[in-house]
Amino acid sequence: MVAVKLIPQLISWFGIVLVLLRGFPGLRSVVTTTSISGFAIGVSGAFFMFRSLPAAIPFGAVKSALGVSFLLLWGISVAAIYRSTGRRVTISSGARLVNTSIGAGTGAVLAGIITGLVCACRISGTDGNFPKLLFLVLIAGILTVIALAVEKRLPASLTVSPSGMLTAVVALLLFCSSSSLRLDLFSPLSMKVMKGVHDFVHQFMESVLIPDHLFVRSVVWGYIGLLFGKEVGFWGGMIIWFTPAILIALAINFQRLPSVAHIRQGARRRKLLADAIRNKRMLLITPLFSLAIFAAAAYQSSFPSVEYWDPKPEPVTASPSGEIFIPKKGEINLEDGKLHKYLFKQEGKEARFFVLLSPAGQLTVDLDACAICKPDGYGQAEGSVICYYCKTLIPLDTVGKPGGCNPVPIQFTEKADGVAIDGMTLLNAWSSTVRATARVKEGGK
Amino acid sequence: MATTIIETGGLTRSYGDICALKPLDLQVPEGEWLSVMGHSGSGKSTLMNLVGGLDRPSAGSLMVGGEDLLALSEDGLARFRREFVGIIFQQHHLVPYLTAVENVMLAQYFHSVPDEAEARSALERVGLGHRLKNRPGELSGGEQQRVCIARAIINSPKLLLGDEPTGNLDHKSTVMIMELLKELRAEERFTVVMVTHNQEVAAWGDRTIYLDDGVLVREERTNS
Numbered sequence: 001m002v003a004v005k006l007i008p009q010l011i012s013w014f015g016i017v018l019v020l021l022r023g024f025p026g027l028r029s030v031v032t033t034t035s036i037s038g039f040a041i042g043v044s045g046a047f048f049m050f051r052s053l054p055a056a057i058p059f060g061a062v063k064s065a066l067g068v069s070f071l072l073l074w075g076i077s078v079a080a081i082y083r084s085t086g087r088r089v090t091i092s093s094g095a096r097l098v099n100t101s102i103g104a105g106t107g108a109v110l111a112g113i114i115t116g117l118v119c120a121c122r123i124s125g126t127d128g129n130f131p132k133l134l135f136l137v138l139i140a141g142i143l144t145v146i147a148l149a150v151e152k153r154l155p156a157s158l159t160v161s162p163s164g165m166l167t168a169v170v171a172l173l174l175f176c177s178s179s180s181l182r183l184d185l186f187s188p189l190s191m192k193v194m195k196g197v198h199d200f201v202h203q204f205m206e207s208v209l210i211p212d213h214l215f216v217r218s219v220v221w222g223y224i225g226l227l228f229g230k231e232v233g234f235w236g237g238m239i240i241w242f243t244p245a246i247l248i249a250l251a252i253n254f255q256r257l258p259s260v261a262h263i264r265q266g267a268r269r270r271k272l273l274a275d276a277i278r279n280k281r282m283l284l285i286t287p288l289f290s291l292a293i294f295a296a297a298a299y300q301s302s303f304p305s306v307e308y309w310d311p312k313p314e315p316v317t318a319s320p321s322g323e324i325f326i327p328k329k330g331e332i333n334l335e336d337g338k339l340h341k342y343l344f345k346q347e348g349k350e351a352r353f354f355v356l357l358s359p360a361g362q363l364t365v366d367l368d369a370c371a372i373c374k375p376d377g378y379g380q381a382e383g384s385v386i387c388y389y390c391k392t393l394i395p396l397d398t399v400g401k402p403g404g405c406n407p408v409p410i411q412f413t414e415k416a417d418g419v420a421i422d423g424m425t426l427l428n429a430w431s432s433t434v435r436a437t438a439r440v441k442e443g444g445k
Numbered sequence: 446m447a448t449t450i451i452e453t454g455g456l457t458r459s460y461g462d463i464c465a466l467k468p469l470d471l472q473v474p475e476g477e478w479l480s481v482m483g484h485s486g487s488g489k490s491t492l493m494n495l496v497g498g499l500d501r502p503s504a505g506s507l508m509v510g511g512e513d514l515l516a517l518s519e520d521g522l523a524r525f526r527r528e529f530v531g532i533i534f535q536q537h538h539l540v541p542y543l544t545a546v547e548n549v550m551l552a553q554y555f556h557s558v559p560d561e562a563e564a565r566s567a568l569e570r571v572g573l574g575h576r577l578k579n580r581p582g583e584l585s586g587g588e589q590q591r592v593c594i595a596r597a598i599i600n601s602p603k604l605l606l607g608d609e610p611t612g613n614l615d616h617k618s619t620v621m622i623m624e625l626l627k628e629l630r631a632e633e634r635f636t637v638v639m640v641t642h643n644q645e646v647a648a649w650g651d652r653t654i655y656l657d658d659g660v661l662v663r664e665e666r667t668n669s
């Protein structure tokens with residue numbers, strides 16, 4: 001079960017070990033041991049973070065680690081392209097470190113930790129427990145052994161440069177995290193780009209260009225309008241997403257071939273040249289393949305493979321006094337941290353609502369609708385609920401607070417054995433919310 | 446004493462019932478020019494193909510240039526042929542729609558990367574500087590065979606194999622080809638193994654072996 005949920009993550013793990021083994025030739029045992037220990041550290045670290053901290057903190061920490069790795073790739077790619085233009089940059093000390101056991105060990109342990117964290121996040125957000133995590137480490141260990149065997153069988157000529165190795169590892173890390181809504185980097189990146197462009201265009205218009213809108217022809221506005229489209233964020237995000245891998249591939253491609261003119265024997269000269277050309281082509285395979293992984297990560301991010309917890313609304317009725325009572329313990333456990341949906345019908349009116357225990361341990365009762373969207377309802381993802389209409393993620397710890405796309409909170413009384421809600425209050429809240437959002441939709445623009 | 450470049454032990458090749466080469470023990474020291482004679486069907490081409498890595502023996506051992514050809518994989522054998530051996534056949538096997546220089550460049554391409562300047566100078570070395578852009582059909586038999594020599598030596602082989610390279614040529618052309626080979630050998634120091642029916646051609650070598658029905662029956666030193 002765990003393994004099925006983690007298929008993209010485990011594939012990434014396999015790929016990372018494979019690339020590290022190739023990228024650090026002759027350091028197989030170092031890479032193997034450090035990467036799997038890193039994985040175990042990451043998994044257990046996440047486990048303890050989730051136990052002792054609110055869910056938002058471990059997710060935030062892992063996301064930052066991913067962001068840093070992506071920034072590192074950007075830095076290295078710019079340095080690589082700069083170097084390939086022939087300018088001397090002294091990163092020789094760093095380059096020398098790459099092929100020592102210290103360099104390999106550090107790289108492998110970091111990659112292992114981040115992958116372990118991501119894997120653990122993927123299950124810890126909802127239902128992580130220690131045996132499950134142990135099982136996860138075991139599977140990762142098995143995959144490491146398989147990767148060792150596969151790596152031996154790959155053609156010897158398929159070499160990986162340090163920058164190519166970094167590209168592939170970062171691509172795989174982003175791939176394995178992008179299926180998780182709260183770890184994904186691509187969506188927030190394109191969002192930021194969109195916001196940045198909007199703000200810039202807005203400022204620009206206000207301050208310099210346009211004294212009065214009437215003087216600007218509509219054609220110009222057409223072009224300006226393009227900058228406000230949703231595509232701007234997407235394409236801008238794509239550029240930032242793919243550029244490092246492209247730069248590293250270009251840097252390898254621009255690398256000068258060794259000078260062979262001094263070799264007198266033609267066959268030997270040509271042989272050296274051919275070997276250099278072949279080697280260069282082989283080095284290009286990893287960054288080009290990484291581009292495909294980046295694409296897969298971006299794709300996953302737009303279509304996150306999260307299975308939402310979305311129970312069928314349970315019909316409930318009110319007592320003669322008009323009170324709806326939902327017991328804490330019964331067929332279901334109200335306090336299991338999952339979304340519990342209910343449908344209340346009375347005299348031709350109806351209302352959909354849910355009860356949820358927040359991570360802070362507080363029960364909350366809310367409409368299955370928010371104040372601004374069509375009432376499509378909510379599903380529960382890792383550490384958050386998602387509004388099906390606008391796809392906004394609402395962190396679990398803010399559910400129960402009003403505003404924005406948060407579910408509309410409902411007054412209720414918590415009793416020792418359950419929660420009590422006034423039926424009329426519920427029906428009124430539902431109908432006024434639905435009416436308000438319907439007006440927004442029609443009369444809005 | 447020079448090192449041994451070819452060493453066979455009990456080398457055998459049979460095609461079904463036909464045993465084209467009976468167990469053969471042969472040593473060729475590096476730099477020697479060995480002539481192989483024998484009547485038709487005696488196994489001369491079979492021996493050449495084995496030594497050149499074009500064919501695999503049925504039994505026995507075969508070391509060429511320090512490599513155990515029986516132990517080499519198909520890829521290894523292909524690399525061995527590319528880098529170690531140059532072959533000239535009686536039929537020239539030139540690509541008819543490529544020019545002389547392109548035919549030589551093709552051999553460079555299969556070896557590593559083409560280099561036109563080098564291909565030209567190789568053709569100049571075999572006296573074809575004025576026929577670079579001609580296709581094989583526009584060249585005489587002797588000239589075609591010289592293109593083959595240029596092609597065979599372009600990748601600096603350690604071993605040059607000739608299977609009746611002068612079989613189709615008249616006396617004068619034969620002498621020119623043999624002289625050319627002798628010159629080239631002096632410069633490049635490759636080992637030559639040459640199959641021939643012609644006693645005169647055999648005499649250009651240092652030693653001649655005679656095959657009969659797949660058996661080495663006689664060998665003699667030539668006094669050149």
Ligand SMILES: Nc1ncnc2c1ncn2[C@@H]1O[C@H](COP(=O)(O)OP(=O)(O)OP(=O)(O)O)[C@@H](O)[C@H]1O
Nearest residue numbers: 460463464465483484485486487488489490491492
């Ligand atoms: N591919 C083959 N399949 C079957 N028999 C073969 C094959 N190649 C050669 N033979 C047989 O092996 C024997 C030796 O052939 P080989 O070509 O070595 O002779 P040769 O000495 O080169 O003759 P020639 O002087 O006519 O070229 C012949 O009897 C021939 O029929």
Ligand SMILES: [Mg+2]
Nearest residue numbers: 489490491608
């Ligand atoms: Mg023959």
